[in-house]
Amino acid sequence: MVYPTGRKYTKEHEWIQTSGSTGVIGITDYAQESLGDIVFVELPKVGTELAAGKTFGTVESVKAVSDLYAPASGTVIEVNAELATSPEKVNKDPHGAWMVKIALKNPKELDALMSAADYEKFVAEEAGH
Amino acid sequence: MKRMTRKATRHVNQNEGLIFEKSSAGKAAWKLPPLDVPEVDTAALLGGVERKDLGNMPEVSEIEIIRHFTRLSTWNYAIDLGMYPLGSCTMKYNPRVNEAVARVEGIANGHPYQPERISQGALLILKTLSECLLEITGMDAITLQPAAGAHGEMTGLLMVRAYHQSQGNARKKILIPDSAHGTNPATAAMVNYAVENLKSDSRGMVDIGALEAQMNKDVAALMLTNPNTLGIFEQNIHKIADILHAKGGLLYMDGANMNALVGKVRPGDFGVDVMHLNLHKTFSTPHGGGGPGSGPVAIKKALEPFLPRPVVVTKTDGTLGFDYDRPQSVGRVRAFYGNFGMFVRALAYIQANGPDGLRQTTEDAVLNANYIRKGLEGTYHLPYSTPTMHEVVFSDKLQAKKGVRTMDIAKRLIDYGFHPYTTAFPLIVPGALMIEPTESESKEEMDLFIEAMRSIAEEVEEDPQTVLDAPHSTRVSRLDETAAARKPVLRWKPTA
Ligand SMILES: Cc1ncc(COP(=O)(O)O)c(C=O)c1O
Numbered sequence: 049m050v051y052p053t054g055r056k057y058t059k060e061h062e063w064i065q066t067s068g069s070t071g072v073i074g075i076t077d078y079a080q081e082s083l084g085d086i087v088f089v090e091l092p093k094v095g096t097e098l099a100a101g102k103t104f105g106t107v108e109s110v111k112a113v114s115d116l117y118a119p120a121s122g123t124v125i126e127v128n129a130e131l132a133t134s135p136e137k138v139n140k141d142p143h144g145a146w147m148v149k150i151a152l153k154n155p156k157e158l159d160a161l162m163s164a165a166d167y168e169k170f171v172a173e174e175a176g177h
Numbered sequence: 178m179k180r181m182t183r184k185a186t187r188h189v190n191q192n193e194g195l196i197f198e199k200s201s202a203g204k205a206a207w208k209l210p211p212l213d214v215p216e217v218d219t220a221a222l223l224g225g226v227e228r229k230d231l232g233n234m235p236e237v238s239e240i241e242i243i244r245h246f247t248r249l250s251t252w253n254y255a256i257d258l259g260m261y262p263l264g265s266c267t268m269k270y271n272p273r274v275n276e277a278v279a280r281v282e283g284i285a286n287g288h289p290y291q292p293e294r295i296s297q298g299a300l301l302i303l304k305t306l307s308e309c310l311l312e313i314t315g316m317d318a319i320t321l322q323p324a325a326g327a328h329g330e331m332t333g334l335l336m337v338r339a340y341h342q343s344q345g346n347a348r349k350k351i352l353i354p355d356s357a358h359g360t361n362p363a364t365a366a367m368v369n370y371a372v373e374n375l376k377s378d379s380r381g382m383v384d385i386g387a388l389e390a391q392m393n394k395d396v397a398a399l400m401l402t403n404p405n406t407l408g409i410f411e412q413n414i415h416k417i418a419d420i421l422h423a424k425g426g427l428l429y430m431d432g433a434n435m436n437a438l439v440g441k442v443r444p445g446d447f448g449v450d451v452m453h454l455n456l457h458k459t460f461s462t463p464h465g466g467g468g469p470g471s472g473p474v475a476i477k478k479a480l481e482p483f484l485p486r487p488v489v490v491t492k493t494d495g496t497l498g499f500d501y502d503r504p505q506s507v508g509r510v511r512a513f514y515g516n517f518g519m520f521v522r523a524l525a526y527i528q529a530n531g532p533d534g535l536r537q538t539t540e541d542a543v544l545n546a547n548y549i550r551k552g553l554e555g556t557y558h559l560p561y562s563t564p565t566m567h568e569v570v571f572s573d574k575l576q577a578k579k580g581v582r583t584m585d586i587a588k589r590l591i592d593y594g595f596h597p598y599t600t601a602f603p604l605i606v607p608g609a610l611m612i613e614p615t616e617s618e619s620k621e622e623m624d625l626f627i628e629a630m631r632s633i634a635e636e637v638e639e640d641p642q643t644v645l646d647a648p649h650s651t652r653v654s655r656l657d658e659t660a661a662a663r664k665p666v667l668r669w670k671p672t673a
Contacts, residue, residue, distance in 0.1 A: 082607060085658075085659035085662075087659060087662035087663050088662075108662075110658045110659055110662055111600075111601040112359075112601065112602075112604060113359075135663065136659075136663070
């Protein structure tokens with residue numbers, strides 16, 4: 049499993065990539081692998097305020113419904129509408145199939161998240177549990 | 178199928194399509210006598226809203242209907258055919274004595290609109306069942322209205338909210354352990370509470386430190402399943418109750434697993450304030466398509482004013498009746514008085530067993546689950562080594578090395594003549610195999626199950642593809658669950 053560098057990762061298995069004051073959010077390969085085939089993705093509307101660590105949507109797989117946790121606070125400026133009709137994109141290309149773009153409120157929050165290398169170590173431990 | 182099994186074998190049964198496909202115009206399964214009352218002019222009565230075209234109603238003969246459903250019934254798996262080890266669901270045998278009692282004429286033909294005066298027997302059934310359930314749970318008062326476990330949870334939390342409101346603060350949050358059944362957080366959300374997740378410790382129990390840290394005056398209640406979904410008894414239950422009560426919170430117990438406790442310990446004695454029971458699990462009424470369910474909610478005295486109305490009472494003249502005059506009630510939660518037919522069956526079960534019989538049931542359920550645990554330990558990975566009660570949760574960790582997951586093993590189990598166990602739940606065990614035999618199973622049936630599970634584990638080592646492609650002996654092989662969820666076909670349409 050290779051996690052792209054230049055992104056930050058959460059313990060709840062989301063990734064966030066920033067450019068300027070915009071953050072792009074999705075879920076990791078480990079997340080999609082443990083969820084199994086994803087059949088539905090529920091995302092917030094443009095304009096919604098996300099709070100770091102709080103839920104902002106859900107992913108439903110054939111096994112379970114799981115919450116999505118915001119890696120950082122901010123306002124939703126764009127939603128990946130494609131996932132409404134093609135949720136399988138999250139399984140096929142988790143690090144490409146972004147979910148929401150947000151205008152970051154406090155970019156410093158990202159310092160608390162994991163790097164790709166740290167995240168890889170984190171999932172290795174979790175999978176070994 | 179490579180391996181032979183002692184339990185299942187192939188057997189010819191009939192193909193059968195949809196009943197719509199059998200239809201041809203003009204066929205009917207009924208014949209009415211000539212009209213002997215004045216005909217009603219429906220068009221004049223209903224004007225433009227009269228419906229003439231009934232759409233696609235199947236037109237078939239009586240024997241076609243009978244054969245249709247009889248053929249379908251031979252494709253079924255049921256508790257009357259064999260072990261149904263679906264963990265968390267308590268798929269126990271539905272004793273025939275329950276059915277005999279439910280068919281007694283006065284009971285079967287009773288109607289909820291009968292006046293109280295001629296419903297005294299039915300009211301006595303409600304009262305006696307209530308008393309039995311209160312004795313078993315050690316609680317103070319009960320409503321029988323809710324129609325399922327989840328409905329009971331909702332009714333219970335409505336009472337929790339009403340109680341806190343009466344104390345001047347409805348509070349904001351419900352704490353729920355990460356091992357909980359999905360209905361718990363769903364219920365809290367329905368009742369407009371925020372859900373806060375509570376982590377389990379390495380033994381699979383509530384982490385007392387985490388509970389202490391998360392408990393405050395915003396928390397309305399903790400929803401706890403005991404024994405929890407890992408089959409583990411929460412040994413710190415008294416302490417948990419104290420932590421909640423010290424800050425004014427309530428302890429809600431999901432009693433879906435009461436099958437492990439009846440006749441041994443009483444939730445009312447270990448600090449529970451509100452709990453629901455699943456009559457369709459613990460008290461042997463049918464479920465899983467045979468329902469309906471029933472989820473009575475038992476409470477402590479402090480919550481009594483909030484019970485759904487009406488409540489059965491003994492009137493001054495000694496007869497039984499319904500009390501509707503309950504101003505603080507959360508209201509009615511179900512038409513009439515709940516699923517009455519289930520009360521009859523549950524009471525029959527309780528009275529046929531008696532106190533010692535019920536205690537024996539509990540002991541046998543726990544013994545059976547531990548027999549299976551011993552039989553499969555080592556063959557399947559046991560993520561929590563804490564002693565378990567009425568069910569046992571393994572994981573697919575050993576088999577996953579060969580690419581075989583819990584769902585594949587479950588599908589292969591069908592070839593061996595068993596209903597699958599519960600897969601992928603509880604969520605804190607990745608790749609869970611959750612097995613609950615209940616007290617109904619004999620040692621012989623469980624030995625067949627253990628043998629089947631061991632045989633599948635061997636197949637995983639020698640020939641994983643057989644397991645990955647299972648089931649092989651059913652009328653349809655592996656179904657595409659993903660396609661069914663992504664592109665569901667919910668309606669039959671005639672081919673033009
Ligand atoms: C632990 C637990 N709680 C609640 C429920 C919900 O009960 P019901 O299906 O009757 O709504 C279940 C059902 O499986 C359960 O196992």
